[in-house]
Amino acid sequence: MSSIIQLLPDHVANQIAAGEVVQRPASVVKELMENAIDAGATDIKLICKDAGKTLIQVIDNGKGMSVTDARLCFERHATSKIRKAEDLFDLHTKGFRGEALASIAAIAHVELKTKQDQEELGTHIIIEGSKFTQQEPAVLPKGTSFAVKNLFFNIPARRNFLKSDTVELKHIIDEFQKVAMAHANIHFTLYHNGSELFNLPQSNLRQRIVNIFSGKTNEKLVPVKENTEIVTIDGFIGKPEFAKKNRGEQFFFVNDRFIKSGYLHHAILSAYEGLLKEGTQPSYFLYLNVPPHTIDINIHPTKTEIKFDDEQALYAILRSTVKHSLGQFNVAPVLDFDRDATLDTPYDFKGKEATYPTIQIDSTFNPFAEEKKSDAKTSGSNFSFQPRKEAQPHWESLYVGLKDTFESQEMQFESDVVTSSLFTDAEVEQPKTVTYQIHKKYIVSPIKSGMLIIDQQRAHQRVLYEQFLTNITVHQANSQQLLFPLTLYFSGNEMALLLELIPSLENTGFVFDEINSDSLVISGLPVTISESEASIVLEQLVADLQDEIPESSFSQMDSMAKSMAKSLAVKTGTYLTEKEQENLVNNLFGCKENSVSPFQKPTFITLSIEDIDKKFSV
Structure with missing residues (x-):
């Protein structure tokens, strides 16, 4: 019987290893930047095109590589970091396994330019899918430049699994920030499609x-x-x-x-x-x-x-x-809870002698004189504090015509009664719909067959969701202008996400005066959002979309409407008046899909009379 176990070819083994090391363009960014740091670079530039799908280039001013090292670094398990197994537990560098460059070269077009400081000429190498197509000396500056082009060009299935440019760029920025924060003593720059996104000079950790x-x-x-x-x-x-x-x-x-x-x-x-x-x-x-x-x-x-x-x-x-x-730093309460800061001695009074208070006497003060004046004012007024009114002459004239007035009012009153008789006696006034709130969570409303029990939070989410989705798609939202513009600050990553959502946010009723690299100036809000809720809504929106940004524009609108509805919906534990309960019930049953919330949870259940009767049957 023939053997069935065979050794894999090198290019296949490299592609399998690439599945672990290179999951997306951000993985290449991480490996190349860590190699530049290990090379002792003090200035690292990252250049990307189309979120790394077309080009990822890392340029550093490190020590560079010799001709032999430049060729050998693309071999599997080729590393300068370890010599024996014990070295794995005494690592002071980033990369050490020697798989990254071999894996990257197996699934992309790689161009390497490198030169050591003491050498006159550098080395220029081009690799396409693990195959060396060119190696020649070249005039280059000190350092190394890795250009990775057309990632996953020979594995179409892996390329199809990549997300949109917005999502992949977010992952690249995440990896860039992690490496940059770990090394504040290095100057980092990030460019995407010709635009500078980050320029981080050498600084301390806080800066x-x-x-x-x-x-x-x-x-x-x-x-x-x-x-x-x-x-x-x-x-x-x-x-x-x-x-x-x-x-x-x-x-x-x-x-x-x-x-x-x-x-x-x-x-x-x-x-x-x-x-x-x-x-x-x-x-x-x-x-x-x-x-x-x-x-x-x-x-x-x-x-x-x-x-x-x-x-x-x-x-x-x-x-x-x-x-x-x-x-x-007085962020958390200290043990001495009863301490009064107002009793602390100010620094200005340190070393000063205490001054004794002086006593001043008014020798002209006579308390009895004041008492006599007050007695004189109040004497003779024990029975009446109001001046007596003069008697009006001819008082009988005040009642002239009064009887005619009463008669006319009585006649008017009788005419109203006659008018009301236009309605037929058979018509009965409809009973008012009564709703009740239970435990500040559910609204109970009676119906012919029994009763409805409505979850107030899910019901309000459904109402707001359909309102926001209609405003976004129809572009007919109303705005309330703010007396003073509101400035909200976000990180660079969050701002990149919000910039994608600005048109949709404006359709919901937001009005933006300024859009800066780290802040938004808001002059108008949707009528359903108060000024204090604006930051909560936008932060929740960023948090909901942070992990996975929707691919299509419609799904992006849908996610945004869901996020805003979740932020603004009335919460469990909130007391609602009878009018608010009635409005919520009416608005819910005015929705196109009123049985479930935007997150596919039931908004109400029906309890029939038969179900109630069964509970009482013994």
Whole structure:
């Protein structure tokens, strides 16, 4: 019987490895930027076209590669970082497995230009699907330039799975920000389709965070610093009042490498216990430095998850450090709850001697004189405080004609009765529809066959959803002008998403005066949104669309209408008057689809008389 197990060809093995390493254009960005950092670069440029599908180019001023290294770096498991297995537990660099460049070259057209500082000429290499098509010396500046073109050109199925340019660009920006935040001492620049999106000069950690997440971020940050034998913690956390509904601004860096850790995230949440509103998430940018031999970073293909030797100790240290910073900067309440700050001695009075109060006496004061005056005023007025009115002469004339007036009014009153007799006695006035609210959650309304039990929150979501969807598509929304324009600040990533939604938002009734790189100036709002709700609605909208931006324009409108309806709908636990209950019921049954909410949950149930009778049958 012949053997059935065979060795895979190199180009097939590289394509399989690419499935782990290169999931989308953002994966290429991450690998190339980390290689540039490992090369000691101080200036890194990232250039993208069509969200990385057409071109991803990373240019650095690092140490470059020799001719041999430039050719060898595209081989599988070729690396300069490790020599033996023990080196995996003493890593100080980003890449180390030697699979990234081989995987990228297997599924794209790659052009490499590199030159070392001491060499006169550099090396120019072109690869198409793992095949070297050209290698020649060239006159180049110091450093390395990697250009990855036509990603997944030989794997059409993988290319078809890529999302829209907006979604893929968002992922590229996410990876760019993670690398840039971990290395504030490097100048990073990002260009997309010829436009500069980010220009981050060398700075400290706080400035780098502010440059990425807009200028208003500075006032939200609380510094965190702790130094122990197990870990050194540095970075910033956000004040509780600036907590957001989404988890977009939460970053852990371990030895300058971005990681995800639900366990450490729980430590942060426990430190914020009692300080956050329900459903909100705190912001944090925390940099942890631990000895390399105490972590294993080789447990995940993308190296975003690592294993710690002593997670419990790290949890306790992180939790207490964050809690201490919140209390130290008066963000969290201190133990002395009864302390009155007004009793503190001002700095201006330090060292001054106390002054004794002086006593002043009014020798002319006579309390009895005042009392006599008041007695004189009140004497003789014990029985009447109002002046007596003079008697009117000919008082009988006041009643002349009064009888005629009464008779005329009586005649008018009888005519009204006659008018009402036009209605037939057979016509009976319809009973008024009565609704009741139960536990500030459900509205009960009687019907002929029994009763309706309506979920007030889901019903209002359905009403608002159809209103917003109609306004967006028909372009007939009304706006209420604000007396003072409202300025809202967002991060660069959030602004990129909002720019896509501006036309749809304007159709719902928003009026924008200015649209800047990190803020929106709003001069008009939809009539259903109050000024205090504007920021809540837009933040919720960004949070809902943050993960996956809809592909088509209609699905984008649909998602936006759902998000705004969810934000503005009356919540469970809200008291409604009889008029509000009646309006909600009438509006619900005026909807095209009134049986389910926009999220496909039932809005009401019907309880028939038979169902009620069964409950009482024994």
